[in-house]
Amino acid sequence: MLVSRKLLLSAALLAAAASIAGLGTYATYTSSTTPVSHTVAAGTVTVGLGATGAQTNRLDIGASAIAPGDTIERSVDLVNTSSLALSSLTLTTAATASSVLDTDGTNGLQMQIDKCSQAWTESAAPYTYTCGGTTTSVLASRSVIGSDLTLSNVTLAAGGGTDHLHVKLTFPSASTIGQGASSTISYQFTATQRAATSK
Secondary structure (H helix, E strand, O other), rough: OHHHHHHHHHHHHHHHHHHHHHHHOOOOOOOOOOOOOOOOOOOOOEEEEEOOOOOOOOOOOOOOOOOOOOOEEEEEEEOOOOOOOOEEEEEEEEEEEOOHHOOOOOOOOOOEEEEOOOOOOOOOOOOOOOOOOOOOEEHHHOOOOEEEEOOOOOOOOOOOOEEEEEEEOOOOOOOOOOOOOOOEEEEEEEEOOOOOOOO
């Protein structure tokens, strides 16, 4: 009786093992789609200035022996080659060598920026400029030093373009600043991409 029970249990275990092993012998059917792909590429935000030393960028040319009432005019091309539209173009000016010319917001240098619809007509140094097209205001007159100053009427569209700018610094005629002051002004233009959107 005990032997027969062992045999029955052994037979049952063998049958179960055989049935499990048999499961692996059946074919598995699958189906896959044809591969489809698309390309995703990031856009670019790129701005630069015209060639230094030419009419396209006179910002590196200083002025000396200025007196109250004098103006300093410089042309510069702001070139936008971004593939993305921009939300803004800003300007930050800083004094790398400072004096009351840049720290005194009332008696110090005042800055104004305008844009011409075509390249400015330049006279020989000391530089002055006339616009043969349409003039628009980019930055209203203000003290020369500022951070992230928003520029108006500049090219923000994708594909970019060139804005012909005229930077004018004025030493106020009523200035009380003493003689001999000297400052070095740096200019940095910054472009910011458009708002995020669905693509």
